[in-house]
Amino acid sequence: MGGPGSGTRWDKKGIVEDHPRLDVRKLRREHGIKPGDWMTVQYEWQGQQIAQEVHFDWTPCNYGGRRFWFICMICGRRVAVINLKLKYFACRHCHDLTYRCSQEADSRFNKFFQNYNGSGGGEDLPFYFLKGYTTRRMKREERLKKELARRPRGRPPKIADGPQGNLH
Numbered sequence: 001m002g003g004p005g006s007g008t009r010w011d012k013k014g015i016v017e018d019h020p021r022l023d024v025r026k027l028r029r030e031h032g033i034k035p036g037d038w039m040t041v042q043y044e045w046q047g048q049q050i051a052q053e054v055h056f057d058w059t060p061c062n063y064g065g066r067r068f069w070f071i072c073m074i075c076g077r078r079v080a081v082i083n084l085k086l087k088y089f090a091c092r093h094c095h096d097l098t099y100r101c102s103q104e105a106d107s108r109f110n111k112f113f114q115n116y117n118g119s120g121g122g123e124d125l126p127f128y129f130l131k132g133y134t135t136r137r138m139k140r141e142e143r144l145k146k147e148l149a150r151r152p153r154g155r156p157p158k159i160a161d162g163p164q165g166n167l168h
Helices: 024-031 100-117 135-150
Strands: 021-023 038-045 048-060 066-071 081-085 088-090
Touching: 021 024, 024 066, 048 088
Parallel strands: none
Antiparallel strands: 021 081, 038 048, 048 066, 081 088
């Protein structure tokens, strides 16, 4: 009990912030890369010297100028940042990485629902905690519920009309 990795969820994705990264915007500012350029990144990984070619692309901006991108070596996607994981730099999608803030938001959301009804599901939650409800919809639903509560229930009373007892 309490050994290495205890308390760790193995089904969670890796976190972008925990891996070394290269940002094309920073390289552009500091080293003045140009369209069609490529560079060789050299680094050491587990005692082994690695040399990886990194290619650049660009797209025109709406009001002039160019936006620079890395080309991911695995999927070919244009990305601004590539991360080092398992020996090579690639985009976060290929490395199956996510941002820390998104994992924290998921854990807060799940904790809230567990505290609300003890089961972790949303079956007993008020309608306004369900996804897609806005404040306006919430107020409208509450107003309709109050209006329905004020109405009398059951059939309307029978009203006799005149001596014959004709009903309307």
